Amino acid sequence: MFFMKRKQSSWIYFLMSWLLTFALLVTWSPAVTLASEEIDESIPVELKISPDKDRYSPGTKIQIEAVTKKEGKSFEAKIVVKAKMDKEHTITIEPETKIKGKSYVSKATFTPEDIIGNNAGSLGIEFEIILSDTNKMWVGKTNKRIFVDNMPETVPSVDSEFFILPEQKLKVGEKIKFTVHTPYKGIIREDAKFLFFSFNSVDTTQKVEKVRTIHDRKKGMYVTTGYFTPRKEGTYTPFFFLEMYDKEKDEDISGSGVIKFDVIANPKIETSLSPQTITIKLGDEIYLLLTYQATGMDSAKFSREYNYDVTEINEEYDEENKTYKVLLKFKPEQKKTHKFEATVKNIETDTKATAKTTIYVK
Numbered sequence: 001m002f003f004m005k006r007k008q009s010s011w012i013y014f015l016m017s018w019l020l021t022f023a024l025l026v027t028w029s030p031a032v033t034l035a036s037e038e039i040d041e042s043i044p045v046e047l048k049i050s051p052d053k054d055r056y057s058p059g060t061k062i063q064i065e066a067v068t069k070k071e072g073k074s075f076e077a078k079i080v081v082k083a084k085m086d087k088e089h090t091i092t093i094e095p096e097t098k099i100k101g102k103s104y105v106s107k108a109t110f111t112p113e114d115i116i117g118n119n120a121g122s123l124g125i126e127f128e129i130i131l132s133d134t135n136k137m138w139v140g141k142t143n144k145r146i147f148v149d150n151m152p153e154t155v156p157s158v159d160s161e162f163f164i165l166p167e168q169k170l171k172v173g174e175k176i177k178f179t180v181h182t183p184y185k186g187i188i189r190e191d192a193k194f195l196f197f198s199f200n201s202v203d204t205t206q207k208v209e210k211v212r213t214i215h216d217r218k219k220g221m222y223v224t225t226g227y228f229t230p231r232k233e234g235t236y237t238p239f240f241f242l243e244m245y246d247k248e249k250d251e252d253i254s255g256s257g258v259i260k261f262d263v264i265a266n267p268k269i270e271t272s273l274s275p276q277t278i279t280i281k282l283g284d285e286i287y288l289l290l291t292y293q294a295t296g297m298d299s300a301k302f303s304r305e306y307n308y309d310v311t312e313i314n315e316e317y318d319e320e321n322k323t324y325k326v327l328l329k330f331k332p333e334q335k336k337t338h339k340f341e342a343t344v345k346n347i348e349t350d351t352k353a354t355a356k357t358t359i360y361v362k
Contacts, residue, residue: 058112
């Protein structure tokens, strides 16, 4: 009895297994048959990613180009970009496909941040194209994987040669010409810049003027010129930067250079008094304006002397004209012609200059 039950159970199990297999064959056989009839062969695809890098930043614009041998009369292409993080992120791109010679060329662009934001990770790029004719179908598939990180990108750089003229005996207030040679590595991305930093330059407020860059095609370089007039004595260390872009490599390249030079104080002092001549009555007061220019020298390093007793009303520095101005009040005590003199002296170099004016007192 036990044997009969076991036999019957096995027979039922066999019948159910056969029915299930038959059902699966009925369900899937049309698709298998259709594929075997329509998809005659696969076709190779050449996939290019540019720029070609080991790692990409999230904001890098990436171009996908797939080249497939031309077969059939119609096509359908798609690109799927996948990222596996806490959950799968996927975007599907319909590339622009054109016939070039005997090939289909499919192109599309995307940035990793479209999929994973500012995160790091790897992306799988899958390309598929289906080519078809009346009685035939071809399928091309390929894939690549790229890696993304959010670390700052290191920009390739080249050395720029930095020259100054004159090379020696640089003085405050005298113009210096900057000339920089940078190897040509692509079109200019940003205008050339000269920068001064407080840790190695006595003055960071001054600007390099009339900056101009030209492309010397014969020498294969950019030539940048500019003019700098130091206002203070001391050490200057200008840094030069020129940002370029290489279209073929699709990358930024930075040209940079630096030079160091010392500027000495200019001992020349220019002084003047106004008005140059004046006539007043005895008992009247007169206001005189003493103006002097001693570029780059601190006002604390100067002394002022007068051949008559005067009162200094006000002192100020004219930033625009780089001059010192002192307002004086003078009251003559005698009826006569006064030859008024104001002397400005540099107490360090003992350099001095005297301005004169004539005052007629009646």
